[in-house]
Amino acid sequence: MLILLVLGCLAAAGLATWWLHRPLPLAAPAVELSIEAGSTPRDIAQAWVAAGVDTSPWLLYQWFRLSGQARQMRAGGYELTAGASPRDLLRMMVRGDERLAAVRLIEGWTFRRFREELAQAEGLQPQTAAMSDEAIMQALGLPDVPPEGRFFPDTYAYAKGSADLAVMRRALHAMQRQLDAAWAQRRPDTPLKSPEDALVLASIVEKETGQEADRPLIAGVFVNRLRIGMPLQTDPTVIYGLGPAFDGNLRKVDLQTDTPWNTYTRRGLPPTPIAMPGKAALMAAVQPAPTKALYFVARGDGSSAFSATLTEHNRAVNQYQRRKSP
Structure with missing residues (x-):
């Protein structure tokens, strides 16, 4: 009996060992x-x-x-x-070896585009699908704060099955860290009064930049305009203010139609950011390049030509936009 019991135990142990190592x-x-x-x-x-x-x-x-x-x-x-x-x-x-997926958020995206990307992300639960922008910000602990520009563009890995609100929260905290770090390095003579101002300006710089090297110079132009009370006169803010009504063609009447984001009809910074700025744009906003330029125009190759006077600017517009000889 004892031998049989021992043999039975050994057999059970063998079966258990076999099962534990056998592919499921x-x-x-x-x-x-x-x-x-x-x-x-x-x-x-x-x-x-x-x-x-x-x-x-x-x-x-x-x-x-x-x-x-x-x-x-x-x-x-x-x-x-x-x-x-x-x-x-x-x-x-x-x-905790979770299966991971990732979503990439791009510099210059609006919050609406951000939400669209999260809605399409693999394995991400659409917790915010039926929520308004205001409800999302309340859920994130920032009621009455506009969501535009508050989320840092980066690649975020997540476990499949995670809620999209969790990714939003990480992007929100990442932007706050990046903004705090940039503001701590601001130039002492900046006309920007708060980190919020820096975030707004950085979003404009992000949308106006064709080449990374131009960011500090573009920021320098806008800072110069802010210092002298000159309207920023930047098309991306006008386009943002038009919202879904913008059809891809910016007309003269659009520049003349007043909205809170029309920097042709209103002086100073618009009331909110217009997109998600990246780290380089944040740093350009707080550390703009020293320049006397008040104007810039796209050359057509992604770069910009900068001018200190309106006469120089008109000449550059003729050369690069109207294709006339200087």
């Missing part, structure tokens, strides 16, 4: 599962089987329990691929 049968090449915080080991075992792991949920649960690591399993989004064993499955959840 999957219903698909990869099985994905999002584990919510507070899920019990039994819930997790059953969820994996329901997701497509073809094994006994009781066996999985017993493995989690007897391993001594059941309480170390982390919430998150996971992907189990072919060839993974029960040991691999537990190790993945204990380490």
Whole structure:
């Protein structure tokens, strides 16, 4: 009897060892599962089987329990691929090796374009789909703050199954860090009165820049205009103020139609940013290039020509925009 008992125990141990190292049968090449915080080991075992792991949920649960690591399993989004064993499955959840995707936010995008990109991102839960811009900002802890320009353009990796609001929160905090860092390095003679001013100016610089090297000079032009009370007269702010009504063709009547963002009809900075500025634009806003230029015009190759006087500017416009000889 004792010998039979020992042999039975050895056989059971052998079967357990075989099962723990054997690849788990999957219903698909990869099985994905999002584990919510507070899920019990039994819930997790059953969820994996329901997701497509073809094994006994009781066996999985017993493995989690007897391993001594059941309480170390982390919430998150996971992907189990072919060839993974029960040991691999537990190790993945204990380490928190989540399946990741990424979304890239581009400098110069508006908040509306930002929301569109998040809505199309792989594996990102559209928690904000039915929310207004105002509701989103309230959920992020900034009620009554306009969302435009508040999110830092970068590439954000996330676990599949994450909420889009979580990515927004990370981008929001990233912009605040970048803005605080830039403001701390501002020139002492800047006419900008607050970090908010710097964010607005940086967004304009971002939209006006064709080449990175021009950013500090373009910022210098706008700073010079602010110092003397000259209207900024920048087309991107007018376009932003037109909103969805803009059809891609900026007309003279648009420049004459007053909106809070029309920097031809109003002096000073517009009331909000007009896009998401990147780090280079933020730094250009607080550390503009020393220049006497008050004007610039696109050369047609992505760069700009800068002028200190209206006469010089008109000459540059004739040369680069109207294609007349200087």
